[in-house]
Amino acid sequence: MKRKVALVTGGYTGEAAVSFKSAEFVHSQLDKDRYDIYTITIAEDAWFHVDDAGIKIRVNREDFSLTIDGHLIKFDIACIILHGTPGEDGRLQGYFDMVGLPYTSCSALTSALTMNKGYTKAILADIPDLFLAKSVLLFDTDRHTGADKIKEQLQLPYFVKPNAGGSSIGMTKVKELSELSGALDKAFHAENTGKQVLIEEFVTGREFSQGIFRDATGNLVVLPATEVKTTREFFDFEAKYIPGLTEEITPADLSDEQQARASRILQDIYVRLNCRGMVRIDYFLEQETDRFYFIEINTIPGQTPQSFIPQQVRAFGMKEGDFYAALIEAALKN
Structure with a gap:
């Protein structure tokens, strides 16, 4: 049946x-x-x-x-x-x-936690070989006084983004202090994003996005990575969804050591956050140090034909229909 x-x-x-x-x-x-x-x-x-x-x-x-x-x-x-x-x-x-x-998808608790970028970073803080950009988390009560805290604790440029948003909606790269106030307003006003804003120091490096899922046998499967190269200031909403603004290379050109290290860290993140089903984790490899810097985790990644996960499934040698069926069958067994 x-x-x-x-x-x-x-x-x-x-x-x-x-x-x-x-x-x-x-x-x-x-x-x-x-x-x-x-x-x-x-x-x-x-x-x-x-x-x-x-x-x-x-x-x-x-x-x-x-x-x-x-x-x-x-x-x-x-x-x-x-x-x-x-x-x-x-x-x-x-x-x-x-x-x-x-x-x-992931459970209610994991989904709620991972939607909050600041809280997620706190949980992941001591994973070996995982680095986290220095950051400040502002609540709605801090919005008129938080600028001083940011200036004291972080160095320009900053990424300013809603703490519970997606698709880079409400995000701004701030290169001058004069841009900070407007960036904070934009992030705080983003619809249905929790009225919390995360400000992070900018990390210079190569940007990657990589999927991982648990199959019906209980094994963790790490998909090939995608490298993101954009003509925009950063990988914003327009870069994600307007054709021609971004080059996406799947599978990414990574050394054997980098692939093994990324795979190990991704599995540690998945287990630490008690994930289920498929998730996608975005990260930088810092230009000078080759350190793995966590950006964020997405527990309901995009599934358009051009999205990262379908690209990675194809590069893995799997048909998309078989992949989605595997997620369904794994969830029915749990």
Whole structure:
């Protein structure tokens, strides 16, 4: 009998547009002979599925079910492809835990923790060979007084970003102190990002993004790395989603030692944060020292055809449909 899969997409932030594209690609790759797939949109005003006739059917939130033509549809699993809140910050995972529905992403606790960049760095602080850029975390109560703290503790240039955001929304590279106030306002005003701002010292080096997942046998699998080279000041929203602004090299040109070191650190991060399913970890290799500097972890990475994870899956020699099926089967076993 085919498994019934709720392919969950949408969300409450500007990342929703990317979520729809990701979900569309995942839907196109999954084996329809193996899975009955229902795309579920999570929006602030409604949770719903649109059937083949274009009719919008609301989700029963008591048990996350659908009723279509008088037939009750209950799902075997939720495949969460929803970037930002509520799919990446633990809210949806907590709900699924309460209704007893398995899901493909990290747990509610891990999702909530990793959505907070500052808290994540604190948990990872003592992993061998992992370095963290010096930083200051500001809360909403600090927004009018935090500039002095930043100037005292950090050296220019800075990266200023929402502490709980994604897709580089609200992020600014600050090269002059005169730019700091505007950058802080931009980060604090980013929609649904928690009213916390992280300011980090800039690390000069090569930038990489690399996926890791646990398969149905329980083994950790590290995918090939992608090196990111952009014509922009940094890898911002435009660089991520406007063609031609960024060169993405998969697999990245790394030495055997660098690959082994990155693989070891990625596995340590995955285990330390108690991750499940697939995650993507972004990092720098510092130009002068070759040190591995953690940037952030993404527990619901983009899944458009051009996204890093599909690129890496193909470079690994795996079909995307088999990869998504492996995530579903692993989640059903947990």
